[in-house]
Amino acid sequence: MASHPGYGSHTDPTFRSAPRSVGEVVRRVGVYLKPYLWMAVATVGCAILSLAFGFLYPRLTRVIIDDVITQGRRDLLTPVAIGLLGAFFLRELFNSIRIRINNALEQNVIFDMRRHVYARLQRLPVAWFDQRASGDLMTRVIEDVNNVERLLIDGVEQGTVALLSIAGALVFMFMSSPLLGGIALIPLPFLVGGALWYTLTAHKRYRLQREAASAMNALLMDNLQGIRQIKAFGRQSHEDERFAQRADDLRRSTLVVMRAWANYGPGMQFIGAAGIGLVLWVGGVQVLNGRMEVGELVAFMLYAGIFFYEPVGRLHGLNQMLQSARAAAARVFDILDMPEERPDRRGVFTKPIRGEVQYENVSFSYGERPILRHINLHARPGEVVALVGPTGAGKSTLVNLLPAFYEPTAGRILIDGVDISGVSLKALRDNISVVSQEAFLFNGTIRENILYGRTDATEEELIAASRAANCHEFITRLPHGYDSRVGERGVKLSVGEKQRVSIARALLKNAPILILDEATASVDTATEKLIQEALERLMANRTSFVIAHRLSTIRNADQILVIRQGQIVERGRHDELLAANGLYSKLARIQGTTFIEESFQKLADVE
Numbered sequence: 001m002a003s004h005p006g007y008g009s010h011t012d013p014t015f016r017s018a019p020r021s022v023g024e025v026v027r028r029v030g031v032y033l034k035p036y037l038w039m040a041v042a043t044v045g046c047a048i049l050s051l052a053f054g055f056l057y058p059r060l061t062r063v064i065i066d067d068v069i070t071q072g073r074r075d076l077l078t079p080v081a082i083g084l085l086g087a088f089f090l091r092e093l094f095n096s097i098r099i100r101i102n103n104a105l106e107q108n109v110i111f112d113m114r115r116h117v118y119a120r121l122q123r124l125p126v127a128w129f130d131q132r133a134s135g136d137l138m139t140r141v142i143e144d145v146n147n148v149e150r151l152l153i154d155g156v157e158q159g160t161v162a163l164l165s166i167a168g169a170l171v172f173m174f175m176s177s178p179l180l181g182g183i184a185l186i187p188l189p190f191l192v193g194g195a196l197w198y199t200l201t202a203h204k205r206y207r208l209q210r211e212a213a214s215a216m217n218a219l220l221m222d223n224l225q226g227i228r229q230i231k232a233f234g235r236q237s238h239e240d241e242r243f244a245q246r247a248d249d250l251r252r253s254t255l256v257v258m259r260a261w262a263n264y265g266p267g268m269q270f271i272g273a274a275g276i277g278l279v280l281w282v283g284g285v286q287v288l289n290g291r292m293e294v295g296e297l298v299a300f301m302l303y304a305g306i307f308f309y310e311p312v313g314r315l316h317g318l319n320q321m322l323q324s325a326r327a328a329a330a331r332v333f334d335i336l337d338m339p340e341e342r343p344d345r346r347g348v349f350t351k352p353i354r355g356e357v358q359y360e361n362v363s364f365s366y367g368e369r370p371i372l373r374h375i376n377l378h379a380r381p382g383e384v385v386a387l388v389g390p391t392g393a394g395k396s397t398l399v400n401l402l403p404a405f406y407e408p409t410a411g412r413i414l415i416d417g418v419d420i421s422g423v424s425l426k427a428l429r430d431n432i433s434v435v436s437q438e439a440f441l442f443n444g445t446i447r448e449n450i451l452y453g454r455t456d457a458t459e460e461e462l463i464a465a466s467r468a469a470n471c472h473e474f475i476t477r478l479p480h481g482y483d484s485r486v487g488e489r490g491v492k493l494s495v496g497e498k499q500r501v502s503i504a505r506a507l508l509k510n511a512p513i514l515i516l517d518e519a520t521a522s523v524d525t526a527t528e529k530l531i532q533e534a535l536e537r538l539m540a541n542r543t544s545f546v547i548a549h550r551l552s553t554i555r556n557a558d559q560i561l562v563i564r565q566g567q568i569v570e571r572g573r574h575d576e577l578l579a580a581n582g583l584y585s586k587l588a589r590i591q592g593t594t595f596i597e598e599s600f601q602k603l604a605d606v607e
């Protein structure tokens with residue numbers, strides 16, 4: 001398949017699924033059937049009943065030809081014809097019941113598996129998500145889960161029915177004529193050989209097809225999120241082309257799958273039909289020589305055709321489904337087999353925590369790339385710690401270690417003297433609020449978004465938090481007030497509004513430790529003042545780590561940590577650092593800037 005160079009979310013090649021054995025797939029997927037065993041038994045039971053009524057068809061046909069037509073037993077015609085109608089009716093009645101139970105079973109199992117996969121997905125480490133494309137993960141949760149379950153439901157049921165039908169047909173066929181029975185089995189080795197070839201070669205084709213589907217979905221997802229950028233840069237034609245490439249990859253890989261099936265399916269059908277031809281040939285000779293009745297031969301042909309070769313053909317179809325499901329299952333198991341972040345840590349803090357934070361000789365690398373080196377810091381309860389430094393210095397990385405979005409590669413972090421690596425993530429994260437630079441809101445109402453901080457908060461608490469975050473006014477002016485919908489990622493609100501809603505959310509959570517990445521996006525002076533006030537209320541009485549961009553925040557901080565190339569190069573209060581005449585004082589002497597980054601940039605230019 002052609003790969004296409006470009007930015008964004010190519011499916012990570014390292015996330016290629018290892019093939020799984022059919023045994024593993026069936027065993028693991030079978031676990032999901034357990035709670036619905038009675039349904040599975042009922043579908044197979046209905047299938048057997050419907051099969052049994054089906055078996056009456058050749059028998060009654062034989063009676064009509066041999067007894068009614070040949071021997072002139074007219075009296076038998078009406079009862080046999082009515083019996084045949086009855087048999088067909090009952091066959092389809094049980095079929096209908098089977099389909100209904102089977103549908104419910106299928107949807108229940110898909111529901112359980114999808115929930116399970118999603119639950120695991122949510123508990124995987126942030127670092128894992130850094131390597132993946134959202135569209136790929138969506139494909140796994142939606143399409144691949146469906147494919148796996150199709151195998152389980154259709155495969156198990158149809159496979160059982162087909163095997164029973166084949167076994168029943170063989171009994172009738174051998175009872176009727178051992179010679180013809182033997183002839184009917186001649187094509188069997190070819191059918192088995194064909195199935196084996198298909199089974200051994202199909203996995204790769206299906207895997208490539210699933211990967212192509214994922215890659216296309218990943219691009220689609222990325223582009224939908226970046227639709228404004230695509231329009232602003234006028235890149236629609238370029239994106240059309242990129243999407244067409246991915247869609248073409250999918251088209252071609254699907255055609256490869258279909259072509260193999262187009263050879264295999266009819267090939268197997270031909271071998272089956274050749275068997276019927278052989279039976280008819282030898283059977284014709286038997287009838288001519290008077291060793292067999294015409295009706296007996298017709299009944300034999302029906303057994304062989306409907307109850308033997310047709311189910312054999314169906315088993316081939318199931319084999320195709322099995323191979324597709326194997327490829328999909330491997331992709332689903334990739335997620336289920338990933339270790340959760342900190343599954344076994346049970347530690348909790350003695351409540352309420354004071355909010356003392358210490359980093360002891362903490363280092364961190366992204367993969368092989370060292371980012372933080374020997375970080376030591378001590379924040380007393382309620383202090384404001386401002387982190388400043390050039391872009392890429394490691395400020396975000398430093399604070400991301402506190403809620404354990406990433407784990408340090410060396411050293412330890414303590415909250416109130418307790419090493420956080422032994423604490424459960426829930427206990428840890430309940431005590432930390434994160435307000436990021438770009439406020440992320442979920443696609444729901446403003447109320448839902450603020451209550452995300454504490455779902456059981458009362459209306460009064462909600463309004464109090466909103467007032468403190470200076471957003472109550474603008475919310476009440478909206479046509480639907482707190483029930484106004486914010487759109488995807490909060491797209492219907494302005495930057496300043498989104499920021500204040502996210503501050504209200506953090507205020508409601510009321511955690512003793514705060515991580516705040518100050519926004520750099522400029523808003524008008526009035527809004528700036530509203531946000532600043534809201535932030536001051538949020539920081540009050542909390543240990544706050546602020547990735548600071550405003551000089552006003554930095555001036556008021558209890559400690560300023562100057563970070564450069566993953567190390568703390570200077571620390572102290574604003575006045576102390578000015579007096580120290582180091583990097584910070586050089587920075588502060590650069591006039592005419594509001595944002596610290598600009599100063600750093602200018603500093604870099606000066607240096």
Ligand code: ATP
Binds near residue numbers: 390395
């Ligand atoms: P800024 O002020 O621009 O946000 P920062 O000081 O917060 O910068 P970090 O975001 O901590 O810097 O990034 C530190 C370094 O780590 C950067 O060089 C960045 O490229 C790298 N980095 C950040 N996140 C990841 C990630 N998820 N995987 C790999 N490398 C990363």
